[in-house]
Amino acid sequence: MTTNTAGLLTISEVADRTGLSAHTLRYYEREGLMLREVGRASSSHRRYSDQDVTWVVFLSRLRSTAMPIARIREYVTLARKGDATSGARRELLLLHRMRVVEQLEEMQRSLAAVDVKIAMYEEKVENA
Amino acid sequence: MTTNTAGLLTISEVADRTGLSAHTLRYYEREGLMLREVGRASSSHRRYSDQDVTWVVFLSRLRSTAMPIARIREYVTLARKGDATSGARRELLLLHRMRVVEQLEEMQRSLAAVDVKIAMYEEKVENA
DNA sequence: GCTTGACTTCGAGTGCACTCGAAGTCATAC
DNA sequence: GTATGACTTCGAGTGCACTCGAAGTCAAGC
Numbered sequence: 001m002t003t004n005t006a007g008l009l010t011i012s013e014v015a016d017r018t019g020l021s022a023h024t025l026r027y028y029e030r031e032g033l034m035l036r037e038v039g040r041a042s043s044s045h046r047r048y049s050d051q052d053v054t055w056v057v058f059l060s061r062l063r064s065t066a067m068p069i070a071r072i073r074e075y076v077t078l079a080r081k082g083d084a085t086s087g088a089r090r091e092l093l094l095l096h097r098m099r100v101v102e103q104l105e106e107m108q109r110s111l112a113a114v115d116v117k118i119a120m121y122e123e124k125v126e127n128a
Numbered sequence: 129m130t131t132n133t134a135g136l137l138t139i140s141e142v143a144d145r146t147g148l149s150a151h152t153l154r155y156y157e158r159e160g161l162m163l164r165e166v167g168r169a170s171s172s173h174r175r176y177s178d179q180d181v182t183w184v185v186f187l188s189r190l191r192s193t194a195m196p197i198a199r200i201r202e203y204v205t206l207a208r209k210g211d212a213t214s215g216a217r218r219e220l221l222l223l224h225r226m227r228v229v230e231q232l233e234e235m236q237r238s239l240a241a242v243d244v245k246i247a248m249y250e251e252k253v254e255n256a
Numbered sequence: 257g258c259t260t261g262a263c264t265t266c267g268a269g270t271g272c273a274c275t276c277g278a279a280g281t282c283a284t285a286c
Numbered sequence: 287g288t289a290t291g292a293c294t295t296c297g298a299g300t301g302c303a304c305t306c307g308a309a310g311t312c313a314a315g316c
Contacts, residue, residue, distance in 0.1 A: 012262075022263085023305055030266095031303095043312050045263050058245065061238040069303070083252075090249035093242055100239050104232065110189040111228050114221055117186070121218035124211075140292075150293085151275055158296095159273095171282050173293050197273070 008039065008047035018056050025056070032073050033059055035080065065100045136167065136175035146184050153184070160201050161187060163208065193228045 011022045018025075025046075029038060035055045039047045048056070062072050075092055078085040139150045146153075153174075157166060163183045167175045176184070190200050203220055206213040 010263080021305080024303090026265090027304065041263095043263075044265095045312085058241060061241040063303090064234055065238045065242065086249055086252055090246060090253075093246050093249070097239065097242055097246065100235065100242070104235055104239070106192055107228065107232055107235075110193045111225065111232070113186060113189040114193065114225055114228070118218060118221050118225065121214055121221070124214055125218075138293080149275080152273090154295090155274065169293095171293075172295095173282085191273095 006047075008049060009053060011046045011048070014048045014053055014056060017053060018060055020056070020060060028056075028059065031069055033069065033076055035076055062096070065096070066103065067096055071096070134175075136177060137181060139174045139176070142176045142181055142184060145181060146188055148184070148188060156184075156187065159197055161197065161204055163204055190224070193224070194231065195224055199224070 009017070011025055014020075014025060015022045020028075028034065029046075034052065036052070038052055039049065041047050059072060062075075063069075071092070075089060078089045078092070137145070139153055142148075142153060143150045148156075156162065157174075162180065164180070166180055167177065169175050187200060190203075199220070203217060206217050206220070
């Protein structure tokens, strides 16, 4: 399907651009993770605005840092309430940030252990 | 239960030392992830040697870098076959290493996006 | 005007990694 | 000698995030 003059994208175009599957995009929407209602064409097919796509990209960033669906839903719920909740949203992201940094540190430590093991194998080869 | 004179540890001691639950330790064993058979006391209670514990620690490093159980099982299967498979094990770890580095990079990129968003909230507060 | 194919909704199914619970055993404490 | 509590096995249950499939709709191409 070709891009609409209004710059709206179909679900498969958004899937292509975000690396998520159309199934996953629908699933996220069902789970209440979209910031605003996704528009529909007369055919009832979804039409994503640039804002929608920008949000989906950020949402997938949150997912790739292992934020649970439920926490993202909280964030969205806050965001929909408007400016009054921006402090709470900032707190939520800061807390998440801390968790991500911890995760990164643990992964790096674990990677170092893997590297040590690999080095052992290299040594073994040299001594063989 | 107190530590045995032979330096063998009970499952709950290993749980304490590794941060895994006793349930998880049994589960890993059932899944064939232990390098060698875990010893038993006359009571049929597990007794972990230092080597067992060292392996459990490494195993949990592999898990915390998201190596699937099935891949760990492959590694273990190779390791049990002895020195002849050390090249294959090295390859397996190198491949895993690549994946971990990619994961780390993606998480860091995503973290940067979260940071940008947090910075936006800070700005909002300043302008308020 | 019929075919094609991309979409729709909805509920169900999948895969993974635990996590739990029941029923039983055993050694130590009292 | 019995109560306690840490263990045992085994199968089943859970939680999460998708992922799929069926049945239907609709617009565009021929």
